[in-house]
Amino acid sequence: MSESATGVIDEKVVIITGASHGIGAGLVAAYRDAGFKVVASALSVGPSTDPNVVNVAGDISDSKTADLIMSEGVDRFGRLDTLVNNAGAYISKPFTQYTRADFDLMLSTNLAGFFHITQRALRVMEAQGWGHIVTITATVAEQPVKGVPAALASLAKGGLNSVTKALAIEYASRGIRVNAVSPTIIRTHPEASYAGLEAQIPLGRIGEIEDVTSAVMYLESARYVTGEISHVDGGQSAGHW
Ligand SMILES: NC(=O)c1ccc[n+]([C@@H]2O[C@H](COP(=O)([O-])OP(=O)(O)OC[C@H]3O[C@@H](n4cnc5c(N)ncnc54)[C@H](OP(=O)(O)O)[C@@H]3O)[C@@H](O)[C@H]2O)c1
DSSP, rough: OEEEESEEEOEEEEEETTTHHHHHHHHHHHHTTTTTTEEEESSOOOSSSTTTTTEEETTTTTTTHHHHIIIIIIIHHOOOOOOOOOOOOOOOOGGHHHHHHHHHHHIIIIIIIIHHHHHHHHHHHHTTTTTTEEEOOOOOOOOOTTTTTHHHHHHHHHHHHHHHHHHHHHHHTTTEEEEEEEEEEOOOOOTTTTGGGGGGGTTTTOBBHHEEEEEOOOOOOOOOOOOEEEEETTTGGOOOO
C-alpha cells in the first residue's frame, strides 16, 4: 500500500495474465497477500468472489482482450502499478515437426500476448510516472537441453528476454522498471509425472510455483533492479551439467 497526496492509503493494482492456473494462480495469491488489488486474466475464467480481484476472460493474443483488461479492471480500480505477463504457451518437438498451427500458437500467445497488454499498460504507467512490468520467460530459451527440443520456445521466449532489456532502457528515465523471470521446469500440473527430470537440474529437484512467485515478489520490491532476467532454474543456466 502507498499513501497518496491526500493522505489516503491507496492499494496498488496489478494485472496478471494467465491467472487461472499454475504460476499465474500462485501470483494472484502472492500479490493479494502483499495488499494489491488484482486484475486477473485467462482464456476462460468466471467472475471473482473476491471484491479486490476482477477476472477478465479472453485470448491474450487478441487486442480486444487487452482493451477489456484495461476497461473492466484498471479503469475500475483507478490505477496500475504492475503488469505480470505470465500467460504463455510451450510446445516441445523436433524443429522440423512443428506445424503451422504450433508456430501460430507459440508466437501469438507469447509475443502478441505480451505486445497488446504491455503497450496499453505502459501508456498508463508513462502518464502516472511509475510502474513495473515482469514477464515470465523460460530458461530453455537461453540454455537448450539435449533431448528437449524447444526451438519455438527459444524463438518466442528469447524475444521476450530481449524486449525486457530494450524496454528497461527505453522507460528507465520515466520511472518504469521492466524485468523478467526465467524458470526451468515448474510443477504446475500435480497430476503430471516429472520422474527423471531432476537429473537436468543442478539443485536436483523440480521447481515449485512458490519458487517463481517469490522471485517475482523480490523484483516487485527491488527498486534499483531493471532489465534483469532472473533465472529460477536450480542453477541450470549457470553452466553445463
Ligand atoms: N510450468 C513450467 O514448467 C514453466 C517453465 C518455464 C516457463 N513457464 C512459463 O510460465 C508461464 C506460466 O506457465 P504455467 O505452467 O503456470 O501455465 P499453466 O499452468 O498451463 O496455465 C496457463 C495459464 O495461462 C492461460 N492462458 C493460456 N493461453 C492463453 C491465452 N491465449 N490467452 C489467455 N490466457 C491464456 C491459461 O488460462 P486457461 O486456464 O483459461 O486456459 C492459464 O491461466 C508461461 O508463460 C510458461 O511459458 C512455465
